[in-house]
Amino acid sequence: MSAPAMTAAPVRPERIGAADLAALTERVAKVTAEHVEHTDREAAFPVAALAELRATGLLGLLVPVEYGGLGGTVADLVEASIALGRVDMSVAMVFAMHGQQVAALVRHGGERLRAEVLPEVAAGRVYLASVTTEAGKGGHLLSAEAALAAADGELLVDRFAPIVTGGEHADAFLVTMLSPHATNPGQVSLVYARRDQLEIERSGDWQPLGMRASHSVALRLRGRVPEHQVVGAHGDFRSVVTGVFGPLAHLGWSACWLGTAAGALSRVLRLLRSPEGRKQSNLESELLLTRLSRARQRLDTVYALLVQTERTVAEAADLTPPRIQLRLNALKITAAEECYAVVDELVDAVGMRHGYLKGSPTRLEQALRDLRSAVLNYSNDRLHLADGRLALLDPEVRFG
Structure with a gap:
């Protein structure tokens, strides 16, 4: 097969702003919501959502503007992944993992490779796996x-x-x-x-x-x-992992998980506040209120760690010190455990019909199934072993 023609996307004057990013992400989220039941039921790839990611230019979120991309940051990737995770964790993960691959090309690809590939990504013609x-x-x-x-x-x-x-x-x-x-x-x-x-x-x-x-x-x-x-250099993938793959995996995955758990809580709260919910639930129940409180506490904890870790990655000239590696791993471990715990407790809070069965507007059963994969996605057990060794290298227990 011959290579596809490389037509450069138009160069954008400046990087994308928060309002424009939110609007583009909402477009993808809307399309995702229209197909989420089908794609989950049939284990079908979200082709409509991918088409909208192409059309909006979000596949080129991390592509620099000089290559026709949106010039976004890792913080932008995190926010967009949270937003997509609220609707469908699979779509969010597809997007976040693509962003990780693009970042590796931007940071470590040679000049010729960047010139060939990045305009195609920016134009929505290249989705990377x-x-x-x-x-x-x-x-x-x-x-x-x-x-x-x-x-x-x-x-x-x-x-x-x-x-x-x-x-x-x-x-x-x-x-x-x-x-x-x-x-x-x-x-x-x-x-x-x-x-x-x-x-x-x-x-x-x-x-x-x-x-x-x-x-x-x-x-x-x-x-x-x-x-x-x-x-990058032959045999030196470790540099790509340390500078891009590892940090963006943990930031991107955690953002997807946080979005999924936050979306689940939001749907539960809307149900409880609806006329039907007010009839069927005692909104003064101390057990219910305590469970809602714990769910929100867990989400705010993960969000705070996610934001702090993203800032650390953005500001650090060197990501190899043990304290930074420990924080990155702590983010992944914490987000995987806490986001699953949020949905698991919400199942108890709303009961069989809206927590355990398919067909509820809360979609808790799908969120629970999806988030069960989080601790397995580069195993938390493996990360704890690595963290034990890293902890021994930081006897001062430094945070800053």
Whole structure:
């Protein structure tokens, strides 16, 4: 297949403002809401929401204005992910993970690769999927088993991944593999590959408990890409992880989870305040009021940690100190646990009909299923082990 024509998007005069971002995100949220029941029921990828992400230019949120993008910040990505998570966690995660991939290209892509790809992302023509999982190592980012081969200025890709979120609908991929001359499993390279540069074979089906619309099927990718499509230095994916992949994963995921839990609480509160809710519920019940209080407390706690962590990432010249890594991991662990706990307690608060059964306007049962994946998405157990080691490296227990 020949490469698609690279037509630059019009250069925007300045980065997007908060009001415009909110308006564009609301457009995507509206389309998402129209299809959320179908995509969850059928485990179908949210193609309509992706089309609106393309049309609004939000796929190019983190693309600099000189490449035609919206020039947004990580804080903008966080706010948009929260807003989309209120409607559908799968759509929010698809968006946030795409943003992570774009940020890696912006920060670590070579000049030629950025010039080829970023205008296409800005124009809505490139949705990026991440290929980092591998059979036997799960989602561990800093090692790889499948190796790149180099020949005649090209890199040969042959990679199986058990989970590729949105992979069947992606226009391109960022793929982790062993560097061509690696001497140990930690010398990992990140490679950009367009769909038309690959043969793609799907394996198995996607029928999970939650996150059904993420359509994270297993894929085998085979093909050849030019040498300049390496992102960062060969074998130095660790730098990409430390500076981009890790921080944006934890910030983006946590924003999606927070949005999902906040959306669930909002729908419960609207139900309780409705005429039907006032008839069926005792709004003076101390147990109900206490549960609502705890739910809001948990959400405010996660939001405060999310905002503080985003500021830390934005302001720090170096993200490797233990205190910063501990904060990033604490955000992911806390958001995963607390957002799930919010919805779990809301199920108790409103009971069987509106908490446990499908068909309720609260959609608590979907939110609960979706958020159950949060502690598993790069396991909290694995992060606690890492944090124990990091804590030993910071005996002063510094925060600032």
